[in-house]
Amino acid sequence: MENNIVPYKYAITKERRNTVNKHRSLVLWFTGLSGSGKSTIANLVEIELHKLGVKTYSLDGDNIRSGINKDLDFEPHCRTENIRRIGEIACLLIDAGLVVLASFVSPYKIDRETVGNIVNSTNFVEIFINTNISECKKRDVKGLYRKAEKGEIKNMTGVSAPYEIPENPDIEIRTEEEQIEESVKRILDFISPKIQLNHE
Numbered sequence: 001m002e003n004n005i006v007p008y009k010y011a012i013t014k015e016r017r018n019t020v021n022k023h024r025s026l027v028l029w030f031t032g033l034s035g036s037g038k039s040t041i042a043n044l045v046e047i048e049l050h051k052l053g054v055k056t057y058s059l060d061g062d063n064i065r066s067g068i069n070k071d072l073d074f075e076p077h078c079r080t081e082n083i084r085r086i087g088e089i090a091c092l093l094i095d096a097g098l099v100v101l102a103s104f105v106s107p108y109k110i111d112r113e114t115v116g117n118i119v120n121s122t123n124f125v126e127i128f129i130n131t132n133i134s135e136c137k138k139r140d141v142k143g144l145y146r147k148a149e150k151g152e153i154k155n156m157t158g159v160s161a162p163y164e165i166p167e168n169p170d171i172e173i174r175t176e177e178e179q180i181e182e183s184v185k186r187i188l189d190f191i192s193p194k195i196q197l198n199h200e
Contacts, residue, residue, distance in 0.1 A: 017097030021055050023195045025094045027119050028187070030103040031112060031166060032129030033158045034144055035136035037175045038103040041129060044184045046101050052197060057093050059086060059102040074155040080111050087115035094123050099195060107163040125191060128169035133158045135176055 072078040148156035
């Protein structure tokens, strides 16, 4: 079947879209435990990018799993497929010329590396939201940890399933040690040279 697939080459390329948008496309990959603050920080970063005129799109775990990935559960092989699909979606959005903010627990190192390979490592920024499991449990906005500890949720990362800590993330945010405004500024300062924002 693969022998019969020949991708069509369209005239409008990612580079031309980047030129029109006046910035490069990029994937900001926020990884960390449930309750670490991934979506909150990504949301604030996106707000600041919009103020600068940057075209963005956010991908979030619950939103994706309620749609395109609703056929997947939380078994290890399904987690891997979940992240692979998200990587392919992010790749399309990169081609569309957008800055993608992807917030996913993505507990396995190999899966995060797979996304980096799919979108091209030059387009990929790994942001580790490093929040202690005890603090995540204390926040427990969705009540997932309480359910997991009662046995109502299986394969809960940090409880009954592992989280492989990023070894060399591009940015590490320690939410218990710095103000959220400081975290957002650090991310914006890091990515500004990469997106090459041009208002001229």
